[in-house]
Amino acid sequence: MITCENCGVKLEKHMNYCPLCGHPASTIESDNEEHFSDNKAKTKKKRLSDYLMLSNLQKRKLLWEISTIILMSALIVTIIIDLLFNSQITWSKYSTTVILVLFANITLIWYKPRNLYVLSGGSLLSTVILLFLLDYYQGSLSWSLNLGIPLLVAVYVLGIALFVIIRKLNDKGLNMIAYILLAAAILSVLTELFISLNRTGEWSLHWSLIVLASVLPASLLLFFIHYRLKKGTELKRFFHI
Numbered sequence: 001m002i003t004c005e006n007c008g009v010k011l012e013k014h015m016n017y018c019p020l021c022g023h024p025a026s027t028i029e030s031d032n033e034e035h036f037s038d039n040k041a042k043t044k045k046k047r048l049s050d051y052l053m054l055s056n057l058q059k060r061k062l063l064w065e066i067s068t069i070i071l072m073s074a075l076i077v078t079i080i081i082d083l084l085f086n087s088q089i090t091w092s093k094y095s096t097t098v099i100l101v102l103f104a105n106i107t108l109i110w111y112k113p114r115n116l117y118v119l120s121g122g123s124l125l126s127t128v129i130l131l132f133l134l135d136y137y138q139g140s141l142s143w144s145l146n147l148g149i150p151l152l153v154a155v156y157v158l159g160i161a162l163f164v165i166i167r168k169l170n171d172k173g174l175n176m177i178a179y180i181l182l183a184a185a186i187l188s189v190l191t192e193l194f195i196s197l198n199r200t201g202e203w204s205l206h207w208s209l210i211v212l213a214s215v216l217p218a219s220l221l222l223f224f225i226h227y228r229l230k231k232g233t234e235l236k237r238f239f240h241i
Contacts, residue, residue: 064110068103075099093137101130116163124156146198154190158183171226178222185215 002011006023016024075096082092108122128149135144162183166176185208192208 060110064106067106071099071103071106094134097130097133097137101126116160120156120160124153127152143198147194150194151191154187154194158187174222174226178219178226181215181219181222185212185219188212 002015003009004011004018004021004023007018007021009018009020011018018024078092078095078099079089082088082090104126105123108119108126112118112122131144131148131152132141135141135148162179165179166172169175188211189205189208192205193203196202196204
């Protein structure tokens with residue numbers, strides 16, 4: 001017997017073509033595994049090279065299609081299992097909502113991969129809807145409106161502002177760390193404000209002021225070191241080490 005060079009199927013000696021893949025038969029003996037391995041490696045390499053030859057748009061579309069198939073399959077399976085065991089939609093509404101939000105974000109990344117404001121706005125909107133629906137499924141709209149969504153908006157706004165500020169810096173260094181520390185301090189203040197408002201109905205600040213008081217001097221010192229030093233000046237020369 002001989003072996004097909006393309007797929008490895010065993011062929012009878014009188015066969016001129018492989019019945020599985022249609023590849024012309026050869027006189028390769030069945031014990032010639034080395035030739036088959038080489039051909040398999042060449043096929044794998046060709047497939048990899050075909051993927052690398054795709055444009056960035058084609059690669060993103062391919063990944064989007066694969067992600068869509070996986071997510072939609074998971075959505076259908078969870079709904080079917082829920083219906084089989086409960087005869088109605090119960091727990092699957094949570095997983096369905098999360099899957100749809102993930103699908104929306106993946107689609108947004110595929111459609112507008114380089115537009116920061118569109119990506120951020122779309123991601124924020126979809127996540128707000130997710131928090132709202134998860135709270136609504138529990139029969140109330142308490143924590144999502146008073147705590148979850150305000151904190152989420154604060155994180156997105158601070159994140160975008162921080163990204164824009166750092167991106168516009170001509171000279172990046174210790175000033176980047178200072179901006180990040182300040183953003184973290186502001187977020188801690190907003191977090192305590194929203195938590196206190198949700199619990200007591202009043203604005204109050206306690207631990208976040210300690211965080212702000214600790215971070216502010218460190219940030220100012222980093223700004224001073226960064227803008228005080230000239231280009232090419234080493235830290236050890238500045239501190240006279």
